[in-house]
Amino acid sequence: MxxxxxxxxxxxxxxxxxxxxxxxxxxxxxLVEELFVAAFDNPLLAAMDDQAVVPLDAxxxxxxxxxxxxxxxxxxxxVFPGGSIGELAVNGTVNxxxxxxxxxxxxxxxxxLEEGLPIAELVDIVHRMRDAASRAGVAIVTGDTKVxxxxxxxxxxxxxxxxxxxxxGVAMASNRARPGDAVxxxxxxxxxxxxxxxxxxELALESSVESDTQPLHNLVAVMLEACPxxxxxxxxxxxxxxTVLNEFAASSNVGIRLTESSLPVHESVRGACEILGLDPLYxxxxxxxxxxxxxxxxxxxxxAMRRHxxxxxxxxxxxxxxxxxxxxxxxTAFGGTRVVDxxxxxxxxRIC
Numbered sequence: 001m002x003x004x005x006x007x008x009x010x011x012x013x014x015x016x017x018x019x020x021x022x023x024x025x026x027x028x029x030x031l032v033e034e035l036f037v038a039a040f041d042n043p044l045l046a047a048m049d050d051q052a053v054v055p056l057d058a059x060x061x062x063x064x065x066x067x068x069x070x071x072x073x074x075x076x077x078x079v080f081p082g083g084s085i086g087e088l089a090v091n092g093t094v095n096x097x098x099x100x101x102x103x104x105x106x107x108x109x110x111x112x113l114e115e116g117l118p119i120a121e122l123v124d125i126v127h128r129m130r131d132a133a134s135r136a137g138v139a140i141v142t143g144d145t146k147v148x149x150x151x152x153x154x155x156x157x158x159x160x161x162x163x164x165x166x167x168x169g170v171a172m173a174s175n176r177a178r179p180g181d182a183v184x185x186x187x188x189x190x191x192x193x194x195x196x197x198x199x200x201x202e203l204a205l206e207s208s209v210e211s212d213t214q215p216l217h218n219l220v221a222v223m224l225e226a227c228p229x230x231x232x233x234x235x236x237x238x239x240x241x242x243t244v245l246n247e248f249a250a251s252s253n254v255g256i257r258l259t260e261s262s263l264p265v266h267e268s269v270r271g272a273c274e275i276l277g278l279d280p281l282y283x284x285x286x287x288x289x290x291x292x293x294x295x296x297x298x299x300x301x302x303x304a305m306r307r308h309x310x311x312x313x314x315x316x317x318x319x320x321x322x323x324x325x326x327x328x329x330x331x332t333a334f335g336g337t338r339v340v341d342x343x344x345x346x347x348x349x350r351i352c
Contacts, residue, residue, distance in 0.1 A: 021147050044139060059165050063165035063166045065165070067164040069162050078121065090160070095286075098220045102164030104136065104217055111143065112158070114149075138162070178231065178294075181292045182293055183291075184293060184317070188212075190280035195211040196211070233292075234248075236285045240280070241288070254326075256318055256319070257330070
């Protein structure tokens with residue numbers, strides 16, 4: 001006998017999302033049970049209540065503070081080289097927790113489905129989310145599904161929230177950068193932004209650039225082992241590395257000086273930027289972090305990062321200085337200096 005999930009999948013071949021899938025009736029229940037609950041299977045979700053009841057004792061064993069975050073994902077196209085909106089939704093939320101030093105534990109998932117979305121596309125995205133959550137070691141324990149009329153969305157929007165646990169003694173904040181600190185990134189920047197741009201087929205460019213979407217919490221754990229006193233930490237998503245550094249400089253009232261020759265940028269991304277007139281510092285990333293660490297620990301942190309799969313190309317790209325307070329500058333490859341200001345406008349819409 002075939003399982004109920006298999007028979008539902010067979011019946012849905014070639015079908016699309018209808019308003020009935022958000023009506024609260026049989027069609028919606030089948031969608032939730034046969035797709036979401038089956039894919040994200042875990043004991044907390046299996047209760048099928050309107051909330052997940054999380055045992056506090058299990059959290060207390062891992063730390064003394066909770067980190068809580070939420071984010072929404074509206075990328076177009078839904079699937080692109082190196083990932084999809086499903087991986088972004090999981091990895092992005094995991095990384096937001098990780099930037100506080102938290103170990104991510106539980107996620108929620110809210111789906112906004114547009115009438116007419118092919119169910120096969122939805123199944124693919126959900127399975128990608130399932131696999132991303134498994135790789136990150138987190139459980140999707142509660143969720144919600146809504147269907148909007150055709151034209152009211154762009155196929156699929158995803159909202160996620162996450163809970164993680166922070167160990168005692170970990171305290172990173174954007175206002176803790178100090179003159180003399182080193183600026184570190186965990187690899188080449190700009191891959192995600194260029195991958196999304198090229199995936200839209202709006203430009204006659206051929207490239208093998210893939211998104212860098214990946215979970216970073218295990219890398220952060222390695223960094224904290226090498227240096228428990230990391231001052232600042234943030235993932236460089238919208239607005240890129242430049243935006244993160246400007247936020248650090250403003251919050252800490254310090255200057256930051258970068259060295260252009262130290263910036264890790266893949267040649268394919270550099271070439272696309274030169275053709276399109278883009279700056280890698282402002283391009284979106286989905287698996288890159290920026291860290292500000294005390295200079296005396298910087299090399300040990302980089303060495304530890306390079307031993308982790310998510311940090312193989314880690315590099316020191318600059319330092320924190322006294323002036324200009326609240327500003328970021330870069331020593332260029334031509335011997336000059338240029339201002340690296342906060343992004344004005346939006347280089348690449350719909351990148352996450």
